[in-house]
Amino acid sequence: MLVQAPISLDYTLYDLYAVDNDGSTRPVLFYYPFGFKADEGLPVKFVYNFGLETEMKSTADPNALMEMVVRGLAQRYGFFAGNLHIILPTSTFGEKGESPNQVELEKTFSQIKHDQSPNLSFVTSPDDIILSPETGVAVVVPTDSILKLPHAVDPDTHYELLSKRGLAFSGLPTPPTVVIDAELGPDDVQDPQRLQQAMRRMLEPLDTYQIPFFVKLNQSVSGKGVFAVTSEARRAQIKKILGVQLQEMLGQINQINTHLYPSSFILQDYIPGEVVALSMFVTQxxxxxxxxxxxxxxxxxxxxxxxxxxxxxxxxxxxxxxxxxxxxxxxxxxxxYYGPAGADIVTGDDGKHYTIDLNVRVTxxxxxxxxxxxxxxxxxxxxxxxxxxxxxxxxxxxxxxxxxxxxxxxxxxxxxxxxxxxxxxxxxxxxxxxxxxxxxxxxxxxxxxxxxxxxxxxxx
Incomplete structure (x- = not known):
């Protein structure tokens, strides 16, 4: 039998959310991105691009591989939640009526001291989530399926803060960056001629941007949707990849998300230097x-x-x-915004710090x-x-x-x-x-x- 002393954390998210909150209710955590499917009959508001680059295929079911990653996120991100309430979707049920997802989560969190363990609840659909009027959910990324729930941070604002375009216009010190927008309305994407014109215009800057540089899709995570251009051969390869994928990206523009620029991408200078991942908590x-x-x-x-x-x-x-x-x-x-956040910072030869990525979420x-x-x-x-x-x-x-x-x-x-x-x-x-x-x-x-x-x- 495994003998292990309970893990004691120096502090938890429960403690951090108490700082500067003037007695307001701490948020409920929903750390299971894409845990529910949105209504397929409705247009998608929050579009994410980090699934677009697929240069390798495994003999295993890619959906099963991704499902494991997503289920694991809820455990890792919730590991230092403390006594906060975490809501999670159930997965398939076992013979005893227990979800494998639930069993693994409870085993993971049972390692932590009891007074620092999160309060877990499992639901089968967004309709099962009932919150008090003063309580909002804190999420990893905004998703359509739980949009009707009250949020601790406005979902549109959160989505923009997570975007590469948003960082480019933030006023924070960043490497030189060019933002490439679709400049198409919802009706335009139904016009094949306008669509092709937009694609040519958006891809054109890749031909002349000085190597080395990065191409970053607007919503990317963990390096997925980020392309390093280090040679002319790589430039041609990336342009070919984007040429295939851009049509799909542009097709995701609709009436409810056009103001969020879901199909933009950026070109960004490469700055050599030491890169660190800085994580922090921003109080209310x-x-x-x-x-x-x-x-x-x-x-x-x-x-x-x-x-x-x-x-x-x-x-x-x-x-x-x-x-x-x-x-x-x-x-x-x-x-x-308030809550956990992270930033990737590079220090250039000039000694200045540049924000190359902003992860406005728990990391x-x-x-x-x-x-x-x-x-x-x-x-x-x-x-x-x-x-x-x-x-x-x-x-x-x-x-x-x-x-x-x-x-x-x-x-x-x-x-x-x-x-x-x-x-x-x-x-x-x-x-x-x-x-x-x-x-x-x-x-x-x-x-x-x-x-x-x-x-x-x-x-x-």
Whole structure:
């Protein structure tokens, strides 16, 4: 039997939402993006582009793979929620009437001290969600399916703050950026000639923009929907990809979302320099509370797979990025946002900090901040969180790392299993006394990872 002391967090979202709130009700969390399907007969308001780039195909069902990732998000993002109320959709029910989603969530959160564990409730549809008039939901991203619910932050505003276009016009220091809008109305997208003209006009700037640069779709996440142009060959490849996808993007413009610019994209200069992931909390009065400053991990395709933190460096990093952190908090406060937020910051050769991405939501590296005491009290000064597919079950994973879990060096922040395809998806946090020991333990963890062999996608 696995013996593990309850995990104690330095603070939780429950604590952070109490700062500067003047006694107002804390929001209810809905950290399961795209958990419900919107009415297919209605136009979609909130369009997201990060599913458009598919350069590789796996032998496993891509929908099943994505479902595991999404289900895991609710666990990882809710890991330091504290006593907040989290609402989650149920998945298919087992023989005993329990949802596998529910079982895994409860097992994950049972690791945390009881007085810091979230209050979970499971619903089968948005109609099952009943909130008091003064309570709003805080979400990862706005979605159509729960639009009728009261929100802590206006969904339209939140969507704009999450967009690459919104950052370009924010007034925050960013690399030189060109915004390319569709300039089409809902009726125009039904006209094939206007559609083709718009596509040619939008793609034309890619031919002359100085390499190296980035192409970023308006709503992208974890590196998906972001294309690095590093050569003429890559320029041609990306233009071909966008040429195929742009018609679909433009077709998503309609009467209820045209003001949100769902089909825009940006071209942005590449600035060489050190990049960090800064995470914070913005209070209702606009105060910025520093959470963590991490290095990010990306896979070979440039997709986010985790982040790493050095706890002894946090005070120095807090001072270094204090100014840009407060600039971001002031901007978000002016737009009516409060809650967790993250930003990717690059420091150029000129010593200036530039915001290259703004993640106005809870982010993947947020749990590393509240876990500082847990790790440092055990002499573990470095920590990383990784997300991976695993070929083993949670039970077998826990057996393989029984000692590390028991002594607190390894924490399962999320775990989802799909028996039909024989894969799991986990969010694993690992602590090490130094980088070398951290890398060794991480290598052991990654030795259990895997996914059915991928094959090139020749559709482009």
């Amino acid at each position: 009065k606009g105060q910025a509370i520093f959470n963590a400053c991490c290095r990010q991990r990306f896979d070979s395709k440039g997709y986010w797979i985790g982040g790493q933190i050095s706890y002894p460096d946090q005070e120095t990093l807090k001072r270094k990025y204090f100014g840009i952190m407060n600039q971001i908090a002031e901007f978000l406060h002016q737009r009516g 993947g590296t947020h749990p590393l901040g509240p876990l500082a005491g847990h790790f440092t009290q055990r002499g573990l000064t470095n920590a990383t969180i990784i997300t991976e597919y695993f070929t083993c079950s949670r039970y077998d994973f826990e057996r393989a790392f029984k000692a590390e879990i028991a002594d607190g060096a390894l924490i399962i922040c999320s775990w989802v299993r799909d028996e039909a395809i024989g894969l799991s998806h986990g969010g694993i946090t690992i602590g090490g006394a130094d980088n070398e020991k951290l890398e060794k333990l991480m290598a052991r963890v990654l030795a259990l990872s895997g996914i059915p062999e991928a094959v090139p996608d020749d559709s482009y």
